[in-house]
Amino acid sequence: MTRRSNSGPIGIWAETQRQQQRQQEAQLRARAQQQRERERQQRAYERDMARQSREQQAAYRQHQEADALRRTEELDARVEALGRLLATGSRAPAFRTAALLRSEQLEPFAPGALARPVPMPDPQRYQNQAQGGWGRAARRAQEEAQAHYARDLAAAQAAEAQRQQQLAAYRQQYDQWAAGRLAEIRRHNTGVGQLAAALRAGEPDAVAQYFSAALYSSTAWPEDMPRQVDAAYDPGAQQLVLTWELPGYGVIPEVKSVRYMPAADRYKETARPVTQRRALYRDLLAQCVLLALRDVFAADESGALESVELSGFVDDHDPATGREARIFLAAVTATRTAFDALDLARLSAVDCLVDGFHGRLSARPDSCVAVRPGRLPDDVGAGAVSQTPAPRVPEARGSAAGDSAARDSAADDDEPNLYAMDPLDFELLVADLFRAMGMEAVTTQRSGDGGVDVDAVDPTPIRGGTIVVQVKRYRHTVQPTAVRDLYGTVQHTGANKGVLVTTSRFGPGSQAFARGKPLELVSGEQLVELLHQHGLRGRLGPTERPPVPAAPPTPDHNVLGVSWSGTVVLDVCALVCRGGNVLSDDHFVFYNNPRTPDGTVTAIPPTAPDRAALRVAFDALPDRADRLVLATAIDPTVNPDADLSGFTRAGIRLLDGSAAELGRLEVSDGRPGETALVLGSFRRRAGGDWDFVMGGKGYPGGLEALLRDYGVDVA
Template sequence: MARRSTLWTEIARDRELRQRQNARAVRVHQQVAKELATDAARARQADDRDAKARERERIEAERHAGLNEADNQNARLEARVDELAALLKTCVSAPPVTVEQLTAIQLPPFVPGPDGVALEPPERPVMQDGGLLSRSRRRREYEQAVEQYASAFEQYKARDRGRVARLEALREAHRQHVEDLRAAAVDRAANLRAGLRDGVEAVVEEFAVQAIAMLQLPDGIGLEPKAAYRRDPREIVVDIQLPDTKVLPTEKSVKYVHVRRSFTVKERSRNELANMYGGLLATLPLCVAQLLFSSLDAEVLDSVTVNGILPTADRATGRPVARCLVSVTTSRSTFDELVLDSPELDPVLCMRELGAKLSPHPLDYEEVLPFLTFELAKYRLDLSVDVAAGMDGRVNLSTMDWGEFEQLIRQLLQEMTGADSRVTRRSKDDGIDGVVFDCNAVLGGEFIVQAKRYRNVVPANDVRALAGVMHDKRANHAIFVTTAWFSDDGRRFALDNRVRLVEGPELKHLLRVHLGLDVLVPSARRRRRAGANDAGVGPAA
């Protein structure tokens, strides 16, 4: 009984021990699981904190980037405003344009090409030491290599002499080309100086256009000048192309709104834009006039007229139009009294002081009438005289003075078109007796006129010559008025080349209808003899 009791006691003790071990193992497992769960939770918390920190850093970086971009845009806006405001000061501080600047050339560098690279000489042979070959064998191979080297070296020297010869020829050709360019530049400078000294119209116009093109202007502003110079009054008329309102910074400021992750723009008021654009329109002609007066001598230039032309589109029709928004004419003495580099000077008030015409509503591109148009300045115009008022009785065109006849034709065309009609001076008129501007739709545009008193047929060559002058002057049309008649060839040529022909009978009719004058046209030979008289044209005696 004692042994059985002891056995059950041992069994119970072992069971209890295993139960305690199992319980301890469970507790250890639970503890490990709990620690793992705690570590995982801490890791997730750490990841969340890192993610939030990165998000905060991203948002902050985004905010700083937005603020920096807004600051950069505001800086660009301010720089553009300052650049436009300081344009007059920049132009005034620039030195005058000289002949040397206009005739300076960029000399091309010498480019030798492949012949500029030295040839590689053949490699000199070397006597081999040791090896499997005997000394005598090595010696024979070395001597053969020396002979081959000598032949190859002679060929190398011949090729190199040819290369050097070609290189020297290229160098000499380049030197001669550079000398020719320099000589041409010197000749061009001499011709330009002589032309400016003598007041040659074409030379002065070329100098003015190139000088204006050298003005340092803000981006988006290209004047594309056209110049017409008249020597007798020492006057130059310049048409410059104005920029539209797109060159203005319409935004006043830019602000970054972080909450909306976007930029808000504050626009400039219409009044502010009008003042800014009006100031630009006033500044550009002042810059051009200052440059011309400072670059051309007083013996050449005494008066400047600048017209600012804006190429745009008609809002009603969509057709392209050119509108004059500013026009100023001033003499050298008046302009020299201005202190353009004064910080207190207002370009708009300065232009008003000069009596300039400025668009009253520049943002609407409202036009002004120019003082003197570029088209008028192209011609040597004379004073207009009313000769029709002094004619009594029946007028015989054959006995009229040439100048009075041209003035009579001018009056006739002006009465017919209602446009500005002028006569040219007798000397250097390029074969033009008159000009009509801004004609009606029938005539159209700029119209050059030639008026001749002939008794015989006008040959086709005279019509062709007038058409050539029309193209040279870039006029829209031409009219040839004569007291005689035109050849059939001249008529056909005129129909195809925008030349309007007026013969004696039609001229007589037009003078009676539009000026109330009953005139006598010089007796003309019968038209059937036109072919015979084509070669012999004689003006009225």
């Protein structure tokens, strides 16, 4: 019996079942393979993320450790500078009456853009435009060219007439200012001559005033040291009797070192031992007394002094009464002969004061343990002078000009000069301003304030909170280190905000560091404006600069409109440069400085489709400038975690003064990880034309890194 092949319906069904089973097995194997591949990719991703996390943690730890080291080094440098105060200050030049003289050389007449005539249209260019064609069309083109030339010529001539009129008016203003300023300088210098004569004659008032000015104007003292002096002259003994304010205990850093603790992710401050801090403070007080004696004896060019009796004090709370009082911590009498024999760079200040001159120095100055002062200026009688403002020289006597100057001075005194205020009075004025703005504010103790001059509380819900305020009565630009120190104080105290108030100004380095942080910087001009807004008074010294010329007619200016896609908030800025360096801080146009001093580059509101705009008068830019750099940066306040990956489809529209579009300039897109970008630069060529060069250099460090590249100090 033979076996039949399985070719019937059952065989077909079995074969179908086997094929389906093989397909299912293949699908299972494919899904398993896909699952293994996903798991492999997930493990690779997790390893990569773990590696990036480790790298970020290592970079963060390295940054925190470096910041702790920097703070420790700054503390060490501060202590070292205080320990070398006498040695360093003794090398400062001696004060002379000649230092009180003012130069008669005034700022020259500088009309700026008004000095450049308005260019007249070239008829040849219009004639060339009318060439071509023939017959009636040629005549029509020539007529239109002549009419266009006539209109442009009339407009240029009108602008030139207006320029000449403005130039003449400004020249008249300048001449009036120069005459008044020169007369004031000559009255002042005549007063200096009379003061020198009175000093040689030994007049008590003149002697006391001169040496008070010598102490107050000395370049031997750091900016943050107090300079309050009361002086009187005893002509019979040829002795100067004075009181001199000493720095408070808070000048010695309470912290010795800073260490970063990665496990707790916080800084640990090591306190300076109390005995060490007291010894440093005591030595500093002795140095201050000797340095003040040095300044006085060095300034004695007329030989008026045989000896000086000095009592040093601090304004602090009396431990016995708890009230604010003048506490004397040092007193000494020194003769010229004995003082001239000293080597100030090598001696021990405490030993010299106590043993050499048999002076008195508080054993516990940190606790305000007072010593008995010597003779005080009020005990001398005639010739007592109190000097807390800037030194003032009497005007020339016996002249109508002197009387007029006195009246002008009295008028100026009605509005207090912030530069000349006592530091404590300045702090009180700032506290008054905060209270006038609806906040609670008190000044801190002058010692142990931890870098805080005014404590304020803003009661406004949500945006209010505690505010720490530092005040700097400076004339020079505040350095970025002061802003960085304020930020450290905010972090240390846990305040909601820090405010730095100054009589001077802040550079772009300070502005860049404060950007995106709970800091607010108030310049001198802003301070005066706020004072006036809230019914308080203050001015920034006398008006000593010539009038600013009016803006000339500038029909030839352009508008640069910047646009981009995406929702990231950016700031567009401009730098007027020579080569790779900005001309000055004032030639960096950004959110806090919307124009250059001459107004040739100004930030203006944009018009659609632009998102930022600048008005630029290229022909009026300073002669020493050879490029205008455009850049953009992330606003960390609005987008703290953003980068420039969203800065795409960007471009610059070049418009003329009537907003007609002249062309479009392409710029580079942003890249991930970068927070600032150079869009491009306009560069001045030999013939005076400006060409645009596309940029593209990005900075992961934001605006601070970009500014460093262009020579701005942001340390």
